[in-house]
Amino acid sequence: MPLPPARQLSRPARYALLALGHAAFITGLIGAFLPVLPTVIFWIVAAWAFGHASPALQARLFAIPGAGRHVEAWLLRGEISRRGKCFAAGGMLAGWLSIGWIMHWDPLLLIPVGLLMSGVAIWLWRKSEPDFSGASTAPDESIQCPVFTGSDSEKRD
Template sequence: MKGKRILLLILGWLSLITGVIGIFLPLLPTTPLVLLAAWCFSKSSARFHAWLLNHKFFGPIVKDWQSSDGIPRRSRNRAILFMWAGMAISTFLVWRFWATIGLVFIGVCVSIYLLRMPLRSEPTKPLQPKPIEEKDKAS
């Protein structure tokens, strides 16, 4: 059992490090790797899992995924847009027929998955009071 725990810890850290690199490299996905790291840490280390959940940048990703509330519409639409943009760039750079077919197939499957996910209502911004102008103060 200890070997499995160590293997999951190593996989979790490799996944998280690769996800961080993915922030800067357009073809490397960040979110799935962070979610994989969260799963690995949940099975191997409560301390690292709690750290990831409370992380300033990665915590909201993991919390949104683990909650059953769904994802915000804006995040879903942005994910679909950037995914297709990245795949279009990849297609033009590689320009191989089978790679294009593979990317389109993956893109369609992921898009269907994201479109079928429940949407969480986003909190509305409270209305800000209109500033009082100098003319109004005098009266």
């Protein structure tokens, strides 16, 4: 399902979305090197913000080797890879165990948090998985936000 066509935004709204996109992208980049900070969720926020402010920047984010296709699969089709599901479930389990250890295994906290995380895990594992076989890292031309292919004036964004 392609993104809807871009609409005209006021200059302040566009700059605010670009600032949000850049902040989220940089936070995700930091998360690529720090195990306690996630990467893909911040890049999903960045792709959303860039998609509304600058389709060319969104296409560049989708073209990042390794992570871009996962962000694109989630934003355009709501798909999550099996590896992503495993990492997310493992992160939730590690978070639940950390909360238990820090809060001295208080059941009044652990039971509701565990139920919430279990619900998220069930939802997560029911999401469809993308088929990356034969996928290239180039932006998909069927998306309505590819890197502009027209004249130089259209390429500037």
